[in-house]
Amino acid sequence: MKEIETLHARYAHALDEDRLEDWPNFFTERGIYRIATAENEARGLPLPVVYCEGRAMLRDRVQSLRHANIYEPQRYRHLVSSTLIEKAGEAHVTSIANFLVIRTMENGESMLFASGRYVDRILLKEMLYEERVVICDSRRFDTLLAIPL
Amino acid sequence: MLERSWPAEGATRVPYWVYQDRDVYAEEQRRIFHGPTWSYLCLEAEIAEPQSFVTTFVGEMPVVVTRDAAGRLHAFENRCAHRGALICMQARGKAERFTCIYHNWTYDHGGNLLNVAFRKGIAGKGGMAADAKPETQAPKQFRVESICGLVFGTLSPSVPSLKDYIGPEILPRLKRVLVRPLKVLGCYTQVLPNNWKLYMDNVKDTYHASLLHVFFTRFRINRLTQEGGVFVSKDGAHHCTYTKMVEDKGDAYEKDGMRSAGSGGFSLENPEMLQQVDEFGDAVSIQILSLFPGFVLHQIRNSLAARQVVPKGVDRTELHWTLFGFADDDAAMTRRRLLQANLVGPAGYISMEDGAATGFVQRGVAASPDRASVIEMGGDKVGSGDSRITETAVRGLWKAWRGHMGL
Numbered sequence: 001m002k003e004i005e006t007l008h009a010r011y012a013h014a015l016d017e018d019r020l021e022d023w024p025n026f027f028t029e030r031g032i033y034r035i036a037t038a039e040n041e042a043r044g045l046p047l048p049v050v051y052c053e054g055r056a057m058l059r060d061r062v063q064s065l066r067h068a069n070i071y072e073p074q075r076y077r078h079l080v081s082s083t084l085i086e087k088a089g090e091a092h093v094t095s096i097a098n099f100l101v102i103r104t105m106e107n108g109e110s111m112l113f114a115s116g117r118y119v120d121r122i123l124l125k126e127m128l129y130e131e132r133v134v135i136c137d138s139r140r141f142d143t144l145l146a147i148p149l
Numbered sequence: 150m151l152e153r154s155w156p157a158e159g160a161t162r163v164p165y166w167v168y169q170d171r172d173v174y175a176e177e178q179r180r181i182f183h184g185p186t187w188s189y190l191c192l193e194a195e196i197a198e199p200q201s202f203v204t205t206f207v208g209e210m211p212v213v214v215t216r217d218a219a220g221r222l223h224a225f226e227n228r229c230a231h232r233g234a235l236i237c238m239q240a241r242g243k244a245e246r247f248t249c250i251y252h253n254w255t256y257d258h259g260g261n262l263l264n265v266a267f268r269k270g271i272a273g274k275g276g277m278a279a280d281a282k283p284e285t286q287a288p289k290q291f292r293v294e295s296i297c298g299l300v301f302g303t304l305s306p307s308v309p310s311l312k313d314y315i316g317p318e319i320l321p322r323l324k325r326v327l328v329r330p331l332k333v334l335g336c337y338t339q340v341l342p343n344n345w346k347l348y349m350d351n352v353k354d355t356y357h358a359s360l361l362h363v364f365f366t367r368f369r370i371n372r373l374t375q376e377g378g379v380f381v382s383k384d385g386a387h388h389c390t391y392t393k394m395v396e397d398k399g400d401a402y403e404k405d406g407m408r409s410a411g412s413g414g415f416s417l418e419n420p421e422m423l424q425q426v427d428e429f430g431d432a433v434s435i436q437i438l439s440l441f442p443g444f445v446l447h448q449i450r451n452s453l454a455a456r457q458v459v460p461k462g463v464d465r466t467e468l469h470w471t472l473f474g475f476a477d478d479d480a481a482m483t484r485r486r487l488l489q490a491n492l493v494g495p496a497g498y499i500s501m502e503d504g505a506a507t508g509f510v511q512r513g514v515a516a517s518p519d520r521a522s523v524i525e526m527g528g529d530k531v532g533s534g535d536s537r538i539t540e541t542a543v544r545g546l547w548k549a550w551r552g553h554m555g556l
Contacts, residue, residue, distance in 0.1 A: 039337075040336065043335075046487055047334045049494055050496045051488060051490060053419075054419065056418035060417045060419060063417075068364040069364060069498065069501055070502045070505065139338050140337070140340055141338070141495035142340045142342075143340065143495070143505060143508060144495050144496070144501040
């Protein structure tokens with residue numbers, strides 16, 4: 001449990017400190033990252049807000065954020081809590097955790113940008129995400145979602 | 150009446166008060182959203198079953214869209230005749246009738262008042278007078294039509310049929326995409342910090358696409374040097390722009406030293422996301438179509454979506470995205486559409502900037518209501534053409550808007 005919470009914390013700090021280049025390395029080589037909404041999940045609809053399969057696609061997202069996409073300077077603060085192990089196997093563990101993300105713009109304007117839960121499958125040997133599904137409570141996103149959740 | 154005057158230059162200027170003035174905003178609700186226009190309501194696929202419904206908005210008006218037991222489509226204002234409460238508070242579902250929770254007044258799928266609770270009182274006491282006419286405050290009912298699986302409504306008895314409203318320039322471009330029954334893949338909302346018209350003129354602005362959305366140009370998905378064009382309806386209200394799937398080997402952007410020009414070595418490690426199947430057989434890779442006042446249909450490679458523009462005040466807009474495929478898509482096509490969902494929406498590689506750019510205009514013009522946009526790319530006319538280095542469709546939007554607003 002301690003190791004899982006530490007993984008979540010390292011992940012959160014990397015994003016909050018703008019170390020986006022480290023972000024793909026929290027995933028296995030073929031790791032999956034998906035942002036969804038609770039509404040679509042409840043309706044059984046597959047639409048992702050962001051969907052990456054494997055580190056190459058995760059790195060593409062970072063490259064695009066760094067070199068192609070235009071967005072106002074902004075920072076996140078992740079608060080991750082209530083981690084629970086759902087299923088513990090020999091090699092993998094599936095777990096859930098709650099998150100809040102507060103977004104702060106350069107002019108100081110802060111807002112509660114997103115809340116929800118992480119549904120993770122973690123490879124124990126290397127302590128990496130094989131799959132991280134970010135299920136946002138709200139269907140609504142303010143202006144744009146650039147930095148990953 | 151609005152006491153405003155348009156700049157003398159006419160079609161090539163749009164004064165900034167159009168995005169700021171509260172009286173203009175209120176007048177738009179009446180003259181445009183509740184006037185002689187057709188507004189997008191939902192996909193037929195969202196109310197496929199008898200007695201199903203969704204709730205949505207036409208301008209600021211909350212609306213219930215239904216399919217009755219016989220399969221007919223209806224839409225009515227989501228406001229109880231009694232005290233004005235919402236009749237239906239769920240986003241979607243199935244119901245035999247609609248009952249306002251406040252005092253249990255009930256409505257059928259057409260929005261007709263069926264029953265007033267305790268109308269005759271109990272045991273001869275209380276109740277309404279025999280000649281009371283609560284129906285005089287009944288929720289408004291829309292004319293509803295659907296086309297290729299898209300449902301539209303209007304409060305106007307005089308606006309022409311939906312087909313005639315869309316017109317011969319744009320209708321074939323709509324039909325080009327919506328070729329089979331649709332299947333909803335999911336939805337979400339993007340909140341834009343700007344007036345609704347800033348989003349619509351962004352959508353119609355073919356000039357900005359490859360300059361703001363750098364992802365396009367870096368990966369050579371869309372450069373203005375590729376084959377494409379723009380269609381504008383006669384009244385200027387609706388538009389459609391498209392780009393063909395031709396690999397661009399030109400260097401016009403590099404020669405002009407533009408920010409969006411590629412640095413040379415930039416490419417995707419995993420380009421699977423960009424792989425397109427030419428499903429309509431005409432080699433069009435991107436088509437963006439808009440219908441006045443607030444509907445957008447996009448085909449971006451194999452990503453298909455309806456975008457509904459919902460004004461939420463003079464400087465706030467909600468963009469309701471519904472992404473879809475076709476009911477008979479195989480697993481590979483569904484996977485392709487879901488991978489390409491990365492291109493669009495609030496986190497879309499090629500659409501995330503729109504919310505930021507239009508918000509920048511709202512903030513930039515804060516102190517200058519009487520200054521104006523310069524909209525002179527492609528001259529001062531409104532019409533179709535084969536160049537996208539033009540603002541013809543933007544001028545069309547304002548031509549239509551001014552017609553409705555009497556300005």
